[in-house]
Each structure stands twice: as structure tokens, then as C-alpha cells.
Amino acid sequence: VHLDDNELENLKLCTGYVAGFVDPEVRDRSDLFDVYVNLSDSEITVSQNAKEAMSMGKLHKEIGNFIVQAAEDTERTDAQVIKDISVKTKEILSNLMSLADEAENSKLTLETLKQRHYPPATENFLFHLAAAEQLLKI
8 A cells, every 4th residue: 555645545444454555654654553563674563542452462462573573584575474474364363253152143242252351452452353354243
């Protein structure tokens, strides 16, 4: 995605998105992200608006470390790093879907998450991930 008005308008129409930006200036546009992963500098930035909702728990740190380690591996191409992140994302989503309640049409409920007694940051992350992936029953 470029910092082009048409492309940005299309993103804003989405309820949630993961976008790869080609313009480094996006790091100064915290209105465009909750979490910004800069692979070339091996850094992760959480926007001020999302800090409370995105407080990092163990799962966040594991995902962040995975992304940074993949990016730092000089023997891996960008395409391989993208593939690694894609595989990890599918793994996380598969685990999330396994929590869904068949009686609720394979949707996840907040009650189901609470029954698992996850730490608050993990519960919050999984709740929002389920919402973003349209796996949440409200």
C-alpha cells in the first residue's frame, strides 16, 4: 500500500486490516496503525491510541520476537520472511478457531475466552483477533 489518498480511503473502509506499506513515512502516521512492524529496523511500535488495548502479554512477545528474528535472518529473503509470518498467522488463527463453540456456529464468545482463564492481555488480544477475523459472536 502506498500513502496514496485512494488506497488510504479503501483501508479506512475496512473494519480492520493488515497492510504492508512501501513508504517509510507511514511510521509517522499513527492514525493508520495500531501496531507498526518495521522489518528493516527490527522494531515494533504500538500507536498511542492502541497502547491500553495492546498491552503486551506473553503471546504478543512471542509473536513479536518471531517476526524480529525472521527479519534479522540475513540468509532469508523478504519473500521467505513473508511466508514465515503467513504460516505463523495461520497457526495462530487455527488455534483461535479451535476455541470456537460449535453450538455457536463455530463462533467464539467472550464467555468461552473467560472460561479459559487466559491472562488479561492474552484474552484481550484473542477477543480482538476473533473480532477482526469475524469469528466473534456478540
